[in-house]
Amino acid sequence: MVLSDLGRRINAAVHNLNREANLDEKAFDAMVKEICSALLSADVNVRLVKHLRRSIQSAVNFKDLPPNTSTNAKKRLIQQAVFNHLVQLVDPHAEPYKPKKGKSNVIMFVGLQGAGKTTTCTKLARYYAQRGFKACLVCADTFRAGAYDQLKQNATKAKIPYFGSLTQTDPAVVAAEGVARFKKEKFEIIIVDTSGRHQQEADLFEEMVQVQNAIKPDQTIMVLDGTIGQAAESQSSAFKATADFGAIIITKTDGGAAGGGAISAVAATHTPIIFLGTGEHMMDFERFAPKPFISKLLGYGDMTGLIDHIQSVTRDSAGMKETQKHLAEGIFTIRDMKEQISNIMKMGPLSKVAGMIPGLGGMMAGMSDEDGTEKLKRMIYIFDSMTIKELDSDGKMLISEPARMVRIACGSGTSVREVEELLTQHKVMSGLAKNMSGQKKNMQKANAMLQGGNKQQQLAALQKRMQSMGGRGAPGGGQMQQMQQLMSQMGMGGQGGGMPDMSTLMSQYGNMFGGGGGAAGRGRGR
Numbered sequence: 001m002v003l004s005d006l007g008r009r010i011n012a013a014v015h016n017l018n019r020e021a022n023l024d025e026k027a028f029d030a031m032v033k034e035i036c037s038a039l040l041s042a043d044v045n046v047r048l049v050k051h052l053r054r055s056i057q058s059a060v061n062f063k064d065l066p067p068n069t070s071t072n073a074k075k076r077l078i079q080q081a082v083f084n085h086l087v088q089l090v091d092p093h094a095e096p097y098k099p100k101k102g103k104s105n106v107i108m109f110v111g112l113q114g115a116g117k118t119t120t121c122t123k124l125a126r127y128y129a130q131r132g133f134k135a136c137l138v139c140a141d142t143f144r145a146g147a148y149d150q151l152k153q154n155a156t157k158a159k160i161p162y163f164g165s166l167t168q169t170d171p172a173v174v175a176a177e178g179v180a181r182f183k184k185e186k187f188e189i190i191i192v193d194t195s196g197r198h199q200q201e202a203d204l205f206e207e208m209v210q211v212q213n214a215i216k217p218d219q220t221i222m223v224l225d226g227t228i229g230q231a232a233e234s235q236s237s238a239f240k241a242t243a244d245f246g247a248i249i250i251t252k253t254d255g256g257a258a259g260g261g262a263i264s265a266v267a268a269t270h271t272p273i274i275f276l277g278t279g280e281h282m283m284d285f286e287r288f289a290p291k292p293f294i295s296k297l298l299g300y301g302d303m304t305g306l307i308d309h310i311q312s313v314t315r316d317s318a319g320m321k322e323t324q325k326h327l328a329e330g331i332f333t334i335r336d337m338k339e340q341i342s343n344i345m346k347m348g349p350l351s352k353v354a355g356m357i358p359g360l361g362g363m364m365a366g367m368s369d370e371d372g373t374e375k376l377k378r379m380i381y382i383f384d385s386m387t388i389k390e391l392d393s394d395g396k397m398l399i400s401e402p403a404r405m406v407r408i409a410c411g412s413g414t415s416v417r418e419v420e421e422l423l424t425q426h427k428v429m430s431g432l433a434k435n436m437s438g439q440k441k442n443m444q445k446a447n448a449m450l451q452g453g454n455k456q457q458q459l460a461a462l463q464k465r466m467q468s469m470g471g472r473g474a475p476g477g478g479q480m481q482q483m484q485q486l487m488s489q490m491g492m493g494g495q496g497g498g499m500p501d502m503s504t505l506m507s508q509y510g511n512m513f514g515g516g517g518g519a520a521g522r523g524r525g526r
Contacts (some may be wrong), residue, residue, distance in 0.1 A: 005037065005038075005041075005042070006038050006041075006260065006297070007036065007144050007296075007297040007298060009037075009038035009041075009297055009325050009463070010034075010035050010038055010082070010086075010298060010358040011073055012033065012034075013031045013035050013038070014035035014078075014079060014082060014298070016031065016034075017031045017075065018075055019069070020071075022071065023071045023075060023078075024060045024062070024303070025503075027036055028060060028062070028078060029057075030052055031078070032056055032057060035052075035056075035082065036049050036052065036053050038487065039052070039260060042260030043229045043230055043232075043260035043261045043268065044089075044260035044261075044262075044263050044265070045185075045230075045233060045263075045264035045265055046263060046266075047447055048089065048263070048267050052085055052086075052089060052441065055085045055088070056081050056082060056085050057392060058258055059081040059084070060074075060077055060078050060081050061083065065077075068074055070336065078364050083294060083295075083298065086294045086298075087290045087294050089267070090263055090273065090290045090293060091264060091272075091290035091371055092266055092267070092270040092272055092296065093267075093270075094246075094270055094271060094272050095247055095270045095272070096219070096246055096247040096274050097218055097219035097247065097415075099128065099133065099188065099189055099218075099219075101132070101188055102131065102188070103188065104182070104183045104186075104187060104188060105188060105189055105190065105191055105218050105219070105234070105494075106179055106190045106192065106215055106217040106218050106219075107124070107190065107191045107192065107217060107219045107220075107221060108189065108191065108192045108194065108211065108215060108217035108219070108220045108221070109121055109188065109193050109194055109220075109221050109222075109223055110197075110208055110220060110221070110222050110223070110239055110243050110245060111196060111223035111224065111225075111239070112196050112197070112224075112225065112228070112235060113144075113195075113197070114196060114225065115194030115196065115224060115225040115251055116225070116251035116252060116277060117141075117193055117194070117196060117223045117520075118139075118141070118147060118150050118151050118154065119154060119195050119251075119277070119280070120192050120223050120249055120251055120275075120277055120284065120285075121137055121153070121154075121193045121286040122137065122154035122157075122158050122160060122279065123275075123287075124221075124275065125137050125155070125158065125160045125189060125191050125410040126158045126160060126201030126282055127285060128188075128286075129158075129159075129160060130276060133185065133188045133189045134188045134189065135187065135188065135189035135190075136160060136161040136162065136163070136182045136187045136189070136190055136191070137151060137155050137160055137162040137163070137191050137193065138162070138164070138174070138178030138179060138190060138191065138192045138193065139151040139152075139161045139162065139163070139164035139165075139174070139178075139191050139193050139197045139403070139513055140164075140171040140174045140175035140178070140183070140194050140211055141194055141195060141196075141197075142168065142169050142170070142171045142173075142174060142195070142197075143171070143173065143192055143195035143204075144195060144196065145521060147193070148164040148165070148166060151164060151193055151451055157282070157284055161182075161187070162179035163177070163181060163182065164178070165177075166481060168413075170213045170256070171194060171195065171207060171210075172207075172213075173214075174209045174214050175192050175194075175211050175214055176193065176214040176215055178190075179192065179215045184466055192211070192215060192217065194208060194211055195207070195208075198235075205238075205242050206240065209243070210244055211241060219246050219247060220241070220243050220244065220245040220246060220247075220272075221246070221247045221248070221274070222236060222239050222240075222245040222247070222249075223248075223249050223250070223251055224248050224249070224250050224262055224265055225250075225251055225252055225253055226250045226252045226253045226262050226276075226277075227252050228261050228262075230264070231259045231261065231485060232262055232264055233261065233264040233265050233267075235265075235269045236248070236264075236265035236268060236271075237268050237269060238420075240269040240271065243296050245269075245271060246271065246272060247273075247274045247276060248262075248265065248269075248271050248273045248274065249264065249273070249275045249277065250262045250273055250275075250276050250277065250288075251276075251277035251279060253254045253276050253277060253278050253280050254279045254284070258330075261320060262440060270376070272288075272426055273288040274287070274288055275287055275288055275403070276288050283346075285380060291430045300340060301308065306359045316478070318374075330433060330434045331394075331433070332385070332393050332394075332426070332429060332430040332433035332434070333391065333393060333394060334386065334390065334391050334392070334393060334394075334395055334426055335383075335391040335392055337383075337425075337426050337429060338383040338391065341376055341379055341380060341383075342380065344376065345373070345376050345380070354355070373442075378412075378414050378418060381412035381413060381424055382408060382409075382412045382418065382419055382422055384412065385407075385408045385409075385411035385412040386408055390404065390408075391478050394430065395423050395427065395430075397428050398419075399422055399423060405419045405420065412455040413508070424496075447517050
């Protein structure tokens, strides 16, 4: 993963500092030096790294700290300073264009050859289509052989309407015709794909301007290859001067390259990154925001991204609505568990999901996506071999009648031990569900208490308790509130429900994915 090594090195530097019994300026400088070294190794521009180093050092001035400042207070101050200044590194403080429903929003793509524009166009169209927009694609790449066929294939697979021509060679004409047609048909998102070009190709740059003048886009997006390295800054600057793009999408972030050049491009053009392409599949597309990105990079998770991802997967799921209804009543059937596992599999590679959940990324370390997916598939095989009565049960009938487990194991091609482990996993999750239902009732009682008496004192006490649970402690803040929203989305708690014990929850997710050796099936027999 691009920048994953950078995250590990920065994380290690901060953790080494946390181990210091007597934190002094020398240890702090060593940490800053290691962070800067990691950034330089990741191809981040040296000018930006120097500025970052000065900013962090000025934010944590040991001479200005009171003499009685505790070591823990110093550590928190340093962690927050590192987090804030890394956020500033990828945040140009510029708002990208936001498409509006009910009107035609024309979006034009530009970038180098081979950056992945055509695939990214389809991903963006699909992203908006999933969120209720009427989206379409226009192929204005008349230069590359096979460009129209590629866009047609991608669009058909994603069920997105498209327009192009195999005879017209003028990209400006094709783009104008496509945009005019889709505007007439009241499409809200019209994405125009163009030819890849290089800053030294003056004719192609002039052509890009002609296409832009012909369609007058509401937004121009530059697609930037995450593996391009130091050349990213100069290329993006050249495109900015000519096409004046208003947003960047970084592709190929699933590779092993350093990827820091993309950060340099953001600083050079003062243009926000809006999405990351994390793979070749249509689902491998993540919305970018500076704070969640740095939070995920440093191992703090990305709850905002995970919630958005879950919403896109479960938006129209009737099964999840039924599960949420059950959970509100403190019920968790085997069918509810099957629904959750199925939705997890829709979310893409497990490493991607794990990196978004605080604490789970470490549990998944060393475990391949293939192994995790295989374990979840075997769980689905077990579910599919159950009867309707067994799926809608609490699992007790299977435990009390071992013959049922033998039948299910034979029918699913798994082992009896795997069936037993799945039932054990279900029992723990069912207990968690009942616990959350009880906590929801307690929260309702607490809310009722706030209706009378000294409201300010009661509210302050409640907030203090939430903070002690970790609600605002980590850089990026609000993890507890976001986890509550996550659990509601996944059907693990009703609206307004109470929070589960966090260590139990993280351990449970680790078991589900195989990180904790739980229900994911250690047996391999058939």
